[in-house]
Amino acid sequence: MGTPRGREPPQLTNVEVIKKGLIEKSAEVLFCIGRDNVFVSATTAVHNPFEFQNRDIHRPVQRKIFSIPPRVARIMTNLASCLPGKTLLDPFCGVGTILQEAMLAKAHVVGIDKNPWCVEASVKNLEWVKREYGLAGAEYRVMTGDACSLTDRVAEESIDCIVTEPALGPALRDIPTGSYARRIVSSLEPLYYGFLREAYKTLKTGGKAVFVTPYIRTRKGPFQSLSIKEKAAHFGFRTVLPFEEIYANDSWAKGLAGVSSLVDIEERHKIGREIHVLQK
Numbered sequence: 001m002g003t004p005r006g007r008e009p010p011q012l013t014n015v016e017v018i019k020k021g022l023i024e025k026s027a028e029v030l031f032c033i034g035r036d037n038v039f040v041s042a043t044t045a046v047h048n049p050f051e052f053q054n055r056d057i058h059r060p061v062q063r064k065i066f067s068i069p070p071r072v073a074r075i076m077t078n079l080a081s082c083l084p085g086k087t088l089l090d091p092f093c094g095v096g097t098i099l100q101e102a103m104l105a106k107a108h109v110v111g112i113d114k115n116p117w118c119v120e121a122s123v124k125n126l127e128w129v130k131r132e133y134g135l136a137g138a139e140y141r142v143m144t145g146d147a148c149s150l151t152d153r154v155a156e157e158s159i160d161c162i163v164t165e166p167a168l169g170p171a172l173r174d175i176p177t178g179s180y181a182r183r184i185v186s187s188l189e190p191l192y193y194g195f196l197r198e199a200y201k202t203l204k205t206g207g208k209a210v211f212v213t214p215y216i217r218t219r220k221g222p223f224q225s226l227s228i229k230e231k232a233a234h235f236g237f238r239t240v241l242p243f244e245e246i247y248a249n250d251s252w253a254k255g256l257a258g259v260s261s262l263v264d265i266e267e268r269h270k271i272g273r274e275i276h277v278l279q280k
Contacts, residue, residue, distance in 0.1 A: 014046040047071075055100060059128050061121035063095045068165045068212070072264055072273065073101040079242060079277050080161035080210040082107050089159045089202065091147035091195065092166045096122030100129045102163065103138050111142035112153055119144050148194030150202050159202045161210070165273070166191055168214040172270045181216040181224035188214065193231050196278075200235045203280040208240065215263050215272040225274055229260075232278050240277040 012028060022028040028043040052070045077098065082088050084106035090098045093111030099122060102109045111122050122142045130138050145153040147166065169184040176184070192213065199209045213226040229239055243256050265272025 015049065017043060017046050018048060018050070054132075055129070058132075059095075059100070059125045061095050061124050063118075063121070065171055067095055068097050068273075070097055070101060072275075073098045073163075075262075076163045076210045076212075076275060077101050077105055077107075077161075079275070080163045080208045082161050082163065086160040087158065089150075089154060089162045090164045091145070091150055091162065091199070092164045093122050093142060094118050094165075096125040096142070098163050098165070099126060099140065099142070103129055103135060103140060104133060106138075107160075109140045110154065110159070111140070112145040112147065112150070113142075114144065114146055116144055148191065148198060150195075150198035154202045156201050157204050159207060160204055161208050162199050162203060163210045164195075165212040166195060168212070168271050168273070169216070175217050175219050175270050178218045178221045178224065181218050184216060185214065185224050185226050188226060192226060192228060196228070196232055196235050196237070200237060200280060205280055207280050209237070209278045209280075210275065211278075212273040212275055215265055215274040217265070217270050217272070223272075228276060232276075237278040237280060240279050242277055 012022070017023060017028055020027075023043060023045065026042045030039075030041045030043065032039040032041065049071075052074070055070045077088065080088070082102050082105050085108070087108045087110065088099075088102040089110045089112070090096075090102075091112045093099055093113045095118060096111060099109045099111045103126060109126075111119070113119055113122070119142050126138075126140050126142070130136065143153060147164075167188060169188060195211075196209075203209065213228060214224075216224040218224060232239065239260055241258060241260055242262060243259055260276075262275040263272055264275065
């Protein structure tokens with residue numbers, strides 16, 4: 001298939017690959033030329049925005065302002081090494097977005113939320129995912145509970161991975177001042193620290209906790225974020241560098257190898273997401 005003249009870069013987009021059926025036909029062949037080796041490969045998977053959109057807008061229950069996008073939820077479950085047969089816990093499960101992505105990865109999922117309405121919504125959405133994607137044997141458990149008292153609902157050292165988005169602060173109509181943003185961050189610290197303490201207890205040794213903290217745009221000056229490294233280390237966690245293994249030996253990308261968190265924010269967003277990966 002041709003591409004528009006003068007297009008940069010020349011690679012096909014994921015949408016083009018999907019619409020032309022190139023995955024099913026093993027029809028996209030890549031030549032990857034490095035300093036020492038040349039690799040020839042075929043594309044076996046691409047990001048499918050249509051499926052993520054389907055899971056976002058067609059599930060039974062929506063919570064538009066506060067729900068994490070399925071795309072980000074899948075990134076986080078991948079970072080947590082959420083593999084088939086593993087048990088994933090989301091202690092701030094909301095309407096179940098992270099749980100549904102983990103279920104599609106064939107994990108056993110456990111959801112907890114303080115709001116009974118959210119628990120009911122999660123169950124409805126998970127049942128929809130099971131029907132929509134033919135996951136009749138998928139296992140899940142969703143219940144009310146407090147993320148700062150997880151061991152009241154979940155046994156210690158019983159969870160393989162935790163993936164969650166706690167509260168990010170109030171819905172903002174305008175970009176806040178630096179001082180107001182700092183107050184928001186400060187007010188959330190007890191919640192996050194209580195969650196981290198309990199998360200460490202429930203994780204198995206080697207298990208990962210992948211979670212979001214607020215990344216707040218301000219009118220003047222730097223973004224405001226919640227510092228968690230020192231507190232996480234105090235509880236016993238080790239910070240995982242997401243790209244360390246991939247880029248450790250590539251001199252051109254050593255800066256990326258040292259990145260300890262990932263930020264997801266667009267120009268229109270007043271509060272973005274900073275994604276952290278910790279390991280017990």
